[in-house]
Amino acid sequence: MNTKYIDLISQTYYFPQEEFKLKDNNLEFHDINLMELIKEYGAPLKFTYLPKISENIQRAKGWFNNAIEKNNYKGNYNYCYCTKSSHFQHVLDEALTNDIHIETSSAFDIDIVEKMMKKGKINKDTFVICNGFKRAQYVSNIARLINNGHSNCIPIIDNYEEIDLLSEEVKEDFKIGIRIASEEEPKFEFYTSRLGIGYRNIVPFYEDQIKNNEKVELKMLHFFINTGIRDTAYYWNELVKCLKVYVRLKKICPTLDSLNIGGGFPIKNSLHFEYDYQYMIDEIINQINNFCEEAEVPVPNIFTEFGSFTVGESGGAIYEVLYQKQQNDREKWNMINSSFITTLPDTWAINKRFIMLAINRWEDEYERVLLGGLTCDSDDYYNSEQHMNAIYLPKYKKEKPLYIGFFNTGAYQESIGGFGGLQHCLIPSPKHILIDKDKDGNITTKLFSNQQKSEDLLKILGYDDN
Known part of the structure; x- marks a missing residue:
């Protein structure tokens, strides 16, 4: 027995x-x-x-490079690490050896970015994507980073007041992104994410506050799914809605050239775990490619924000x-x-x-x-x-x-x-x-x-x- x-x-x-x-x-x-x-x-x-941190970063880069080559995709791919998953210096030191970018969530994140810049781990080519609801200190720290010459710092606009708040403190022209308030899964207690701006409101928001604002340049549309990148009808439906917004914006906003498909990859939580990462990436790149081709607009550069997948x-x-x-x-x-x-x-x-x-x-x-x-x-x-x-x-x-x-x-x-x-x-x-x-x-x-x-x-x- x-x-x-x-x-x-x-x-x-x-x-x-x-x-x-x-x-x-x-x-x-x-x-x-x-x-x-x-x-x-x-x-x-x-x-x-x-070493597992670098291994997972390189795996993801390889999968995206394969998908880009397979689909003859004309955009670039940029891997971002979400610092909120683990802020420890040993994690950032390891992750940043892999030519990646950073996504921040709050004011003190910017202090970490500046520390890593002094160490030479982050340079002016590193994208710093600033997410989250921005209180005064966060706005000031973002402005300080941009004012010190980090032009690849891109604050992601979460609400209607943030452009004005940033404009008051940023001295020169600056780039921004807009976060989509995606709809949550039916099992959630609420319908729409508290973060970002609703699908229907993004184009009017652009025309009202950004289009004629000479100080602000819209570069990125940020799409985040709380449940992560999974092969579900819910995920694909939300991606299509996101792409519809991207196409509408791109036709009236030539500077828009990047799509941030936030929402992380799952990590192994059981010895039974199975997930076809390459298939999912192939499908995402293929859908974006086809959607943009039908709409006759250039495909965006792709950004991802992987936190748990990086360090978990x-x-x-x-x-x-x-x-x-x-x-x-x-x-x-x-x-x-x-x-x-x-x-x-x-x-x-x-x-x-x-x-x-x-x-x-x-x-x-x-x-x-x-x-x-x-x-x-x-x-x-x-x-x-x-x-x-x-x-x-x-x-x-x-x-x-x-x-x-x-x-x-x-x-x-x-x-x-x-x-x-x-x-x-x-x-x-x-x-x-x-x-x-x-x-x-x-x-x-x-x-x-x-x-x-x-x-x-x-x-x-x-x-x-x-």
Whole structure:
């Protein structure tokens, strides 16, 4: 009878996979010996595998280049990284080695851009696409960037007042884009995105505020789908509506030459994950090509804004199972030595799924369990609602430590969880490790941040003796 954990995984999924394999009964992730990582740094811990960031950027560039060549597309492709997915310097440093551009969301993003410019990571050719609702400080920072000569900074107009606000502070002529307020999926509680300007209002808005404004040049139409780029009737329908607006605008606005198809690619959230990236890109480029040809207008340059796709699959979190609680005849709770609410907040907030696997003891028998966090909050758990299937792990044995890993967690979790700040029930943030490869291809590790100490939290709370 096949009762071992390795049997369960092998029968349920195609295993091993490109990034996951076993060595000496322990799980490896991109050839990283996770048990050695645990022995050196302990658990809980978080890690970022930096080479995966560049790998995904280059994959996307290759897919778009293939589609452009296949469809004889006359426009260019520009890859943008959404900094809101992870603002950390080590992420930006790695991403910017790949000749990409930046998309910002708020005022302090511009300060990061200026820091990276001083380091030579960003230059005057780098597009800085400024999204989001723009309060006074954001407007001032955008204006400062443009006034200092960064002509490829393109604020994306989100509401009717932003052009006037920017014009007051930007000294010279400047470029802008307009964000389309796309319609949301039928399951949403509202019909139209709160961000951007409605489809029907964009052309009148252009004619009223932009057409005769000698200081402003419209360069980009920004199209964003909250659910991402997926092969659904909803996505294709919204793309067609976007293209109708682009064609109408292009016929009266010669300077419009770029289409930003925001909305990210999905990332792997299960060992069952399948997504034909090349097919989707081929179809998008083909549809834009055909639509513009029929309308007899030039095709736009294509911009994409990939955040989760850029950084998500680089991250992971490792926990130790501290104890097992048998709460009734059916439910066994494996208690981890951290908190899901604080370290993987998307599991709690939106039932986000991540790949979860045992790291050691793959030859042991398995059992069905629930996973509980350390806080006293009843929502601090991870179960089959978030996981693709019921959760099975090697049987808990007090004398044989069990470690589990959550993978592809690199997007949003640190910022949403409040990195370096207060954590629910004062559960400390775990260590964070940076993993890289040297010039010979050998794995290297470096401690980025230690686990929070009580004095760190007490100082924030005002219990500072000084």
